[in-house]
Amino acid sequence: MTNKVITIGTVKELTGLTERQIRYYEERELVFPHRSKGRARKYSLEDVELIKDIHMKLKDGYHTFELRKMMQS
Amino acid sequence: MTNKVITIGTVKELTGLTERQIRYYEERELVFPHRSKGRARKYSLEDVELIKDIHMKLKDGYHTFELRKMMQS
DNA sequence: CGTGTAAGGAATTCTGACACG
């Protein structure tokens, strides 16, 4: 579950989101993928669930900075 | 564990084997990755363990057809 | 703010084949 082995293409399939959205959540420091050989992002299945959750919260009207605060607690 | 979400590049990293070896084990019907959009192979963490096991058995002198029989039992 | 998109490059993955032994 916490193994960071999934590429962004697979995350796209599993979440139904776009690369843009997935990368943006990283930019906003909500998800922290590893990097394989300094390039490709690697996510865990846990990250996939987290990304889905983030997207739902955003649809509910939350903003990324609010989610970041929520995650810290 | 049984989620087929890992690309061959990651399997390479996790097992230390070459693409050639990993693909050969598939050709010999010892591992069965999924395909994403008809191209890239997708493995599960379980497959990764299986591949490591296959490689050790081969180093021990077994042949792929023997391993296939062993797996069927 | 969160997401779309066109841009160009770099790295990945694929298949079929020849090679060795």
Place this chain on the structure above:
DNA sequence: CGTGTAAGGAATTCTGACACG
């Protein structure tokens, strides 16, 4: 038999930026 390799193509992923609102 199990693995290496060079070959060419196709699909993936990356970054930085402009756009909308």
